[in-house]
Amino acid sequence: MEIADLDIRELIGAIGSALVPVVFKGVGKKPTPQAVRERLRLNAEIMGRLAAVLYGGEKTGPELIELIDLFTAHMQVEYSGAMKGFLGPEGELSRLRNPQRDAG
Structure with missing residues (x-):
């Protein structure tokens, strides 16, 4: 069996799911939008490289x-x-950080 025999989309999805906890580790329970964007850019960079390979x-x-x-x-x-x-x-991040706003 070779890599070409695998469903690449499924493989990338599984790798992506495993990568998120590592990339977002330490971001905290109430991350700022800037921190989320920074981690997403990093995640996209890693996933792009893996997908290309x-x-x-x-x-x-x-x-x-x-x-x-x-x-x-x-x-x-x-x-x-x-x-x-x-x-x-x-x-959604704003709603998660300010649940009272949606209840009002």
């Missing part, structure tokens, strides 16, 4: 560097878009 399979050299750049940029865009509803004045 997995997708590239046996490729090495300049082709892999191009894939890393492509996948990392894609992950940054995806994470940024997904987090718009979480960060910001009316985002």
Whole structure:
């Protein structure tokens, strides 16, 4: 069996789930939006690199560097878009930090 025989999306999802606790370790129970953004950028960078290497399979050299750049940029865009509803004045993070606002 080889990496190409695996479902790469499923593998990346499993790695991503395992990575989150490590990347967000120490951020605290009430993280600031800036801390969340910083950790998300780091998470996207790591996931982009991992995805490129997995997708590239046996490729090495300049082709892999191009894939890393492509996948990392894609992950940054995806994470940024997904987090718009979480960060910001009316985002989920604000609601988690100020539960009284929603009860009022």
